[in-house]
Amino acid sequence: MLQESVIIDDADLKLLSALQDNGALTNQQLADVVRLSPSQCSRRRQRLEQAGVIRRYRADLDPALLGFGITVFIFVALATHSRNNARRFRDLVATLAMVQETHALTGDSDYLLKVIVTDLRALSALVNDVLLPHEAVERVRSSIVLETLKDEAKLPIG
Template sequence: MQETGIDKFDRKLLAALQQDGRLTNAELSERINLSASQCARRRVRLEEAGWIKSYHAVLDRERLGFGLINLISVTLATHNRDSAKQFAELIMRLPEVMEAHALTGEMDYMLKVVTRDLKGLSSFVNDYLLPHDAVQNVKTSIVLDTIKEGGGLPL
């Protein structure tokens, strides 16, 4: 990400919004020592320029019944554009996939997947990943404890 076009006040504004996207312009004003109207103009400019991509609510995964976080490494059978594209299309359709990263090294992809329980994990792997033509190998790990999650960018 290029840094041209933002100053120290923009950085402070971005850092504050990264921690709490619901801050009003008046609240931002107090935190970064600019007027509320200046904060509003800066926020709009940063949104329109793509520095702020979107706003999200962080939901309580466990209260919503998703008891397991699973890290799944996937290796493709063949390494060509069609296989990668087909696999990416599959991943985009699966709401259980919270994150998907293409990697260098031994494995091709690392997925962060939520499931309700072990049966849900088994179904996910056996019903979606293993039958896919592009997939050669799948390895799963269950997260025992989350030490840090959703950390913001170091502004």
């Protein structure tokens, strides 16, 4: 959600779109795409970073080439629905490097975790040794990804 004080114009959208494609672009390269001067691109980029529109820069790594062959979506139902129990679960998830994303849900499950692991043994250890024994957790249901049809982290801005 954008802050009310952040005004995004067409040049900002072009800049953001270019950075989504390649976050390592220099200001000169951005200037060529956006058709502004490098100094204008630099100022716009800094303003968008300071406003929180640009949250971070990172490399997009290939999990399979690094030995992470299994992606799993894990649905978690909490044992009790209280602020403290939810905090305990959130604290747990924050410590687990294999958890790529965590979403609070409506419906049958309270949370959805996107997890990446090296193999089924690692998945079993996560579920059986970490999640299920945790005091905050009542039920865990997992679905292993067979094939990823689309993996796009870009927002549809341009």
